[in-house]
Amino acid sequence: MRGLARFGPIRLWARSLPFRVVLSTIAAAIVILFSTGWFLMDQSSRGIMDGKTQASVAEASAVVASMQTTLSTTDFRTTSASEQISRLARDAASRGQAGSQYFVVVETPISQIGTAGLAADSIPDSIRQAVANGDGDGLWSTPTMIRFTDQREEEPGLVVAANLDAPGQEPYPIFFLFSTSQEQRTLAVVQQATLATGVFVLVGLSATVYLIALQVLRPVRAARLAAESLAAGHLEDRMDVVGTDDLAALARSMNHMAEELDKKITQLQNLSLVQQRFVSDVSHELRTPMTTIRMAAEVLHAHRAAFDAASRRSSELLSAELDRFEGLLTELLEISRFDAGAAELSLDDVDLVGLAGDEVNSLQRLAEGTGSVISLDADGSCVAEVDGRRIRRILRNLITNAIEHGEGRPITVHLRSDDQAVAIAVRDHGVGFSAADAGQVFNRFWRADPSRGRRVGGTGLGLSISLEDARLHGGWLNAWGRPGLGAQFRLTLPRRAGEELHGSPWPVVPPDVKDLTRVSIR
Incomplete structure (x- = not known):
C-alpha cells in the first residue's frame, strides 16, 4: 500500500486539493446525473409506452366494435358464423397491413385466421389464458416480441386481445399485435441524448470546478509561501492585496501577522542583547569586589590560629561560604548565558x-x-x-x-x-x-x-x-x-x-x- 501511495491517484489525492475537489465533484455529479437520467428515462418510457398502449387499445376497440356490429346484423340463415368470422378477420388484417398499423389473429376451433407469416408464439400464453377466462366484454394488453415465419426479423410489440361473440357460438378470441419499434427507437434517441448531455455536463462541471479551485487556492498557496518565507527569516516579505473579498482579507491578515511578528522578534532580539550585555557587565563589575573579598578572606583564614575560637570559626565559615558563593555566581552567569542564547562551543x-x-x-x-x-x-x-x-x-x-x-x-x-x-x-x-x-x-x-x-x-x-x-x-x-x-x-x-x-x-x-x-x- 505504501508503494501504491507514491504513485498515481492515491498520491494526487493526498497532495492535491484541486484533485480532491474535482474528484469529489465528479463522484457527486455522477450520482446526481445517474439518478436524474434514470428518472428521466423511466418517465419517458412510461409516457411513450402508455401513449402507445392507449392508442393501440383504442384502435383495437374500434375494430372489435365494428366487427361485433357486423356479426350482430349478419343473417346466419344464409351464411355460417365461421365464414363470417373468417371474412371479418381477413378484412381487419388487410386494413392493418395497409397502414402497417397492426397484425390480426382470430383463433377458431378449426384454424388460425389473420395476417399471413405471423408466428403463433408471438402471442404469449398468459394473454391467451386471460382471454379464455374472460367474460367476453373486456380488452387485455401485454408486451410481446412479434415473430414471423418468413425471413423478417422479430420486433418488439404490444398485444391487445378481445372476444368476438357470435349468436349460438363460443366466443372467438381475436388478437391485435401492434409494433412498438418506432417507440423503442424514440426511447433510444432519448437515452443517447440523456447520456451525451450527462457527459457534457460532467466534463463542463469538472473543468469549472477545477478552475474555481485554482482561483480559490492561488491566494492560499501564496499565503503558504509567505508563511514559509517568514519561517525562513524573511520578515520583510508581504503578500499582494487585491480586491476586498475574503481572500484579500486573508492577505491583509497575513501581512499584519508578519508585521507583528517582526516587531516581536525585534523586541526579543533587543532583549537578548540587553541580557547578554547585563551578563557581561555583571561578570566584569563583580570580578574586582570578589577579588578584594577573596584576598581579605585568605588573609583572615591564614592568621586564624591567632584568633579566639569564635573568630577562628567565623574565618573558616567565611572562606567556605565565599567558595560556595563564587561557584554559585559562576553557575548563575553560565545559566544566564544559556538563557540569552550566548553560549558557544x-x-x-x-x-x-x-x-x-x-x-x-x-x-x-x-x-x-x-x-x-x-x-x-x-x-x-x-x-x-x-x-x-x-x-x-x-x-x-x-x-x-x-x-x-x-x-x-x-x-x-x-x-x-x-x-x-x-x-x-x-x-x-x-x-x-x-x-x-x-x-x-x-x-x-x-x-x-x-x-x-x-x-x-x-x-x-x-x-x-x-x-x-x-x-x-x-x-x-x-x-x-x-x-x-x-x-x-x-x-x-x-x-x-x-x-x-x-x-x-x-x-x-x-x-x-x-x-x-x-x-x-x-
Whole structure:
C-alpha cells in the first residue's frame, strides 16, 4: 500500500486539493446525473409506452366494435358464423397491413385466421389464458416480441386481445399485435441524448470546478509561501492585496501577522542583547569586589590560629561560604548565558577516556571522605569532537551528585562508544529517587528531600547546567533512579559535531538491575 501511495491517484489525492475537489465533484455529479437520467428515462418510457398502449387499445376497440356490429346484423340463415368470422378477420388484417398499423389473429376451433407469416408464439400464453377466462366484454394488453415465419426479423410489440361473440357460438378470441419499434427507437434517441448531455455536463462541471479551485487556492498557496518565507527569516516579505473579498482579507491578515511578528522578534532580539550585555557587565563589575573579598578572606583564614575560637570559626565559615558563593555566581552567569542564547562551543577532538580518568582521580579524595570509591569502566579509547571544558563540567557535576547521594557506596563511571555516539554513565547505589522525579532532577534548585542538607557543597544548578551543555552538543542527558536502588545519569554525545543521534551505546536502565519486580525495596 505504501508503494501504491507514491504513485498515481492515491498520491494526487493526498497532495492535491484541486484533485480532491474535482474528484469529489465528479463522484457527486455522477450520482446526481445517474439518478436524474434514470428518472428521466423511466418517465419517458412510461409516457411513450402508455401513449402507445392507449392508442393501440383504442384502435383495437374500434375494430372489435365494428366487427361485433357486423356479426350482430349478419343473417346466419344464409351464411355460417365461421365464414363470417373468417371474412371479418381477413378484412381487419388487410386494413392493418395497409397502414402497417397492426397484425390480426382470430383463433377458431378449426384454424388460425389473420395476417399471413405471423408466428403463433408471438402471442404469449398468459394473454391467451386471460382471454379464455374472460367474460367476453373486456380488452387485455401485454408486451410481446412479434415473430414471423418468413425471413423478417422479430420486433418488439404490444398485444391487445378481445372476444368476438357470435349468436349460438363460443366466443372467438381475436388478437391485435401492434409494433412498438418506432417507440423503442424514440426511447433510444432519448437515452443517447440523456447520456451525451450527462457527459457534457460532467466534463463542463469538472473543468469549472477545477478552475474555481485554482482561483480559490492561488491566494492560499501564496499565503503558504509567505508563511514559509517568514519561517525562513524573511520578515520583510508581504503578500499582494487585491480586491476586498475574503481572500484579500486573508492577505491583509497575513501581512499584519508578519508585521507583528517582526516587531516581536525585534523586541526579543533587543532583549537578548540587553541580557547578554547585563551578563557581561555583571561578570566584569563583580570580578574586582570578589577579588578584594577573596584576598581579605585568605588573609583572615591564614592568621586564624591567632584568633579566639569564635573568630577562628567565623574565618573558616567565611572562606567556605565565599567558595560556595563564587561557584554559585559562576553557575548563575553560565545559566544566564544559556538563557540569552550566548553560549558557544569550543570544539576539539578530545579523548573522553582520559578526560573521565582525570575527573575520577581529582574527585577520588572527595568521595573517600564520604566512604565511597569511584571506579572507571571504559572499553578502550574514545575520541569525540566536543568542548572538553563543558564535558569535564558535566562529568564533575554528575560525579559530585553521585557522591552527595551515594550513601558511601561504590560509584562507577561507565564509558562506551560505537561508530556514531559515545555514552558516559555515572552509576551510584545510594538513596535514588522515584520514577516520577526523573523529570524533576534537572530543574534548578530542585531537591527530592528538601530537609536534606548538602554535604559536599554544590549550588543546585549543576544538573541544570549539565543538561544545557548536553543539549548544546546535540546530545542527551537521561536520569534513572529507584528508591533504595540508587541512580544512573547517562550522557550520550555524537562522535562528530552536528550529527543526529539515533541511539546510545549504554542503556538508560543500569544492566545490574535485571528485574525490578524481584528486588526488595527497603
